[in-house]
Structure formats: C-alpha cells, structure tokens
Amino acid sequence: MSKTALQEGQMIISLPESCLLTTNTVIRSSLGPYMKKWKPPPSPLLALCTFLISERHAGGQSLWKSYLDILPKSYTCPVCLEPDVVDLLPQPLKAKAEEQRADVQDFFASSRAFFSTLQPLFVEPVDGIFSYSAFLWAWCTVNTRAVYLRSTRQECLSAEPDTCALAPYLDLLNHSPHVQVKAAFNEKTGCYEIRTASRCRKHEQVFICYGPYDNQRLLLEYGFVSVCNPHACVPVPGETLVKYLPAADKQAHKKMSILKDRGFTENLTFGWDGPSWRLFTALKLLCLEAEKFMSWKKVLLGEVISDTNEKTSLGMAQRICSDFIEETQAVLRKVSDLKEGKTLPTHQLSLVEALRMEELRILQASAEIVSSSRARCP
Numbered sequence: 001m002s003k004t005a006l007q008e009g010q011m012i013i014s015l016p017e018s019c020l021l022t023t024n025t026v027i028r029s030s031l032g033p034y035m036k037k038w039k040p041p042p043s044p045l046l047a048l049c050t051f052l053i054s055e056r057h058a059g060g061q062s063l064w065k066s067y068l069d070i071l072p073k074s075y076t077c078p079v080c081l082e083p084d085v086v087d088l089l090p091q092p093l094k095a096k097a098e099e100q101r102a103d104v105q106d107f108f109a110s111s112r113a114f115f116s117t118l119q120p121l122f123v124e125p126v127d128g129i130f131s132y133s134a135f136l137w138a139w140c141t142v143n144t145r146a147v148y149l150r151s152t153r154q155e156c157l158s159a160e161p162d163t164c165a166l167a168p169y170l171d172l173l174n175h176s177p178h179v180q181v182k183a184a185f186n187e188k189t190g191c192y193e194i195r196t197a198s199r200c201r202k203h204e205q206v207f208i209c210y211g212p213y214d215n216q217r218l219l220l221e222y223g224f225v226s227v228c229n230p231h232a233c234v235p236v237p238g239e240t241l242v243k244y245l246p247a248a249d250k251q252a253h254k255k256m257s258i259l260k261d262r263g264f265t266e267n268l269t270f271g272w273d274g275p276s277w278r279l280f281t282a283l284k285l286l287c288l289e290a291e292k293f294m295s296w297k298k299v300l301l302g303e304v305i306s307d308t309n310e311k312t313s314l315g316m317a318q319r320i321c322s323d324f325i326e327e328t329q330a331v332l333r334k335v336s337d338l339k340e341g342k343t344l345p346t347h348q349l350s351l352v353e354a355l356r357m358e359e360l361r362i363l364q365a366s367a368e369i370v371s372s373s374r375a376r377c378p
C-alpha cells in the first residue's frame with residue numbers, strides 16, 4: 001500500500017545490489033567450492049535452486065531466513081498441478097504445461113549427481129534434503145519471482161545466460177495489466193529500481209506489470225489468472241482450422257500448406273474485440289472460392305476479395321467460436337462437479353475455473369462482434 005500519492009515517474013522501490021540474491025551470492029557461500037569443482041559446470045538456474053533449498057533447510061541459521069519465511073510454501077504453476085487438473089486446461093496451455101513438467105523433471109534428474117557431492121555440508125542424507133518436491137519449490141520460486149539482471153559470467157558456471165536475481169521485498173509487489181512501470185538495475189546508484197509510469201492514489205495497493213501477457217501465459221509462468229485482462233485472448237490451434245473446411249474443397253490441403261509456410265497457423269486468437277487479424281486472414285484464405293484461389297497473396301496482404309468471401313469467413317469464425325464456447329462450458333460444468341466431489345484440490349480447480357470463465361467471456365464478446373459483422377455484410 002502506498003502511504004502517499006504516487007505520480008508518474010516516481011520511484012516505487014530502490015533495492016541495493018547487496019540485497020539481491022544472485023549467482024554471486026551462491027558462489028560466495030559454502031556451496032561455492034562445490035560449484036567450482038563440478039564438471040560440466042552447473043547452470044546459473046541450478047546454482048540459485050541449490051542455494052534456496054540449502055538455505056531453507058538451514059532454517060533459523062540462514063542469513064536469508066526473513067526472506068525465506070515470506071516465500072510461498074507451494075505454487076500453482078501448471079508444473080505443480082495434479083495431472084487430472086492439467087487435463088482440464090485449454091489444449092495449447094495443456095501441451096505447454098506437460099512440456100514444462102517434463103523439462104523440470106529432466107532438470108532434476110540431471111542434477112542429482114551434483115546434489116550427491118554436497119553431502120559433506122549436511123548431517124542428513126542429501127537425497128532427503130534435495131528431493132523433487134524441494135527442487136520443484138525452488139524452481140518455481142526462481143521462475144515466478146526473479147527479476148531480470150544481467151550478471152558477469154561466472155567461470156565456474158555454464159555458458160547459459162545468467163540473468164535471474166531474486167529481489168526480497170520487491171517481489172511482494174503484485175501484477176496488474178492496467179499499470180505501467182519502468183524496472184531496471186541502475187548502474188549509477190547500484191540499485192534495482194522500479195518507477196511508476198502511472199499514478200497511484202494514497203492508501204491504494206501498489207501494483208507493477210510483469211508484462212503484457214495473456215492469461216494462459218500468466219498461468220504457465222506465474223500460476224495465476226488476471227481478471228478483466230486487456231491482453232487476454234483465446235488461442236486457436238492452426239491444425240483445428242482444417243476441420244471447418246467443406247469436405248468437397250479440393251484445395252484444402254494446398255490452402256493449409258500456404259498458411260503453414262507463411263506462419264499463418266500460429267498466433268491465431270479470439271480477443272475482446274473479435275477474431276484477430278491473423279485468424280480472420282487465415283479464414284479468408286481458407287474460404288476462397290476455387291475461381292478466386294489465385295488471389296491468395298492479396299488475402300495475406302489484407303485485401304478484400306469479395307463480399308461472399310467476407311461473409312463465408314465470418315460464418316466460419318462464428319462456427320469456431322460457437323464450438324469453443326460449447327467446449328468451455330462443458331469443462332466448466334465438469335470443474336463444478338469435481339469441486340463438489342472433492343477428489344481434486346479445490347484451489348487448483350478454482351484456478352482452471354477462473355481461466356475458463358475469463359475465456360468464456362472473451363468468446364462470447366467475440367461471437368457478438370462476429371454476428372454483428374455478418375449482419376452488416378451485403
């Protein structure tokens with residue numbers, strides 16, 4: 001909460017470099033000699049994760065206890081969700097969540113040999129200290145809370161970019177898509193600084209913006225959904241488009257091939273203002289009549305080919321939107337039933353529910369816009 005009114009350009013927080021938890025912090029700790037000896041060199045991310053697990057195990061003996069005490073005990077990123085809950089996510093997000101889980105599991109498996117070398121530092125067996133659950137907690141802590149800070153490469157670490165720093169206190173600032181801030185390390189002052197680019201009234205919660213992210217990205221990277229997010233959208237997987245083409249369309253394969261070659265099967269979305277330009281352009285190409293097929297380059301440049309093509313494309317957009325609405329409503333009914341059955345964690349189901357409800361509102365807004373546009377077509 002701000003104790004005073006904040007004006008544009010005003011400093012929200014300035015955190016000295018000595019307060020930041022970086023790979024320098026790790027190398028200077030008792031873990032340093034073990035990091036330097038291990039081959040191949042550990043990554044900067046592994047260094048930070050190892051330090052967090054070690055310091056949390058140290059409890060009251062850790063110099064970082066005050067910071068560790070305010071960190072979440074668990075996280076709600078998809079990598080932490082029950083597999084049955086992940087199955088309820090929209091397909092593009094589900095695929096990314098499963099990839100994320102596999103990556104983290106592989107990362108842990110490849111790090112266990114390094115963890116075993118740390119046994120001289122602990123009385124208890126390291127397998128119990130550096131467990132998968134502890135590793136997952138540390139990975140999520142870095143992934144959801146780190147700020148961008150480019151560091152000089154440590155010789156004892158791998159060549160992967162060393163750009164993450166944990167910023168105690170600063171990372172308590174929550175996200176809002178409706179504010180703008182400037183955040184960066186100030187070389188002159190030696191501090192990580194955040195300045196507001198929008199006003200904040202006295203006694204209001206102070207927000208920062210993690211980036212102009214849609215809700216699927218926010219859930220994947222940070223474990224939450226932002227209601228009334230202006231950047232929110234509903235992705236349409238490119239491979240789903242072909243099933244909306246008439247079976248008799250002999251050019252269907254050629255049309256999909258053109259879209260794929262020119263990148264028009266990616267980043268297709270429904271938003272608060274209807275189908276995105278990319279989605280509608282892809283639909284216009286798919287709806288080209290046989291005699292107009294040679295005009296496909298003009299379509300990709302945004303030209304109107306014919307009233308018939310415009311109307312047919314809007315009709316296809318409406319069908320896709322309608323199917324997405326139906327599917328979203330079915331998942332919401334399933335989530336409601338599962339919450340009553342109490343077989344899965346309620347807070348995880350509520351997260352899926354929040355995402356799906358927001359996407360339902362977007363799809364309904366898109367459907368109205370498409371319907372109005374069709375009505376205006378000659």
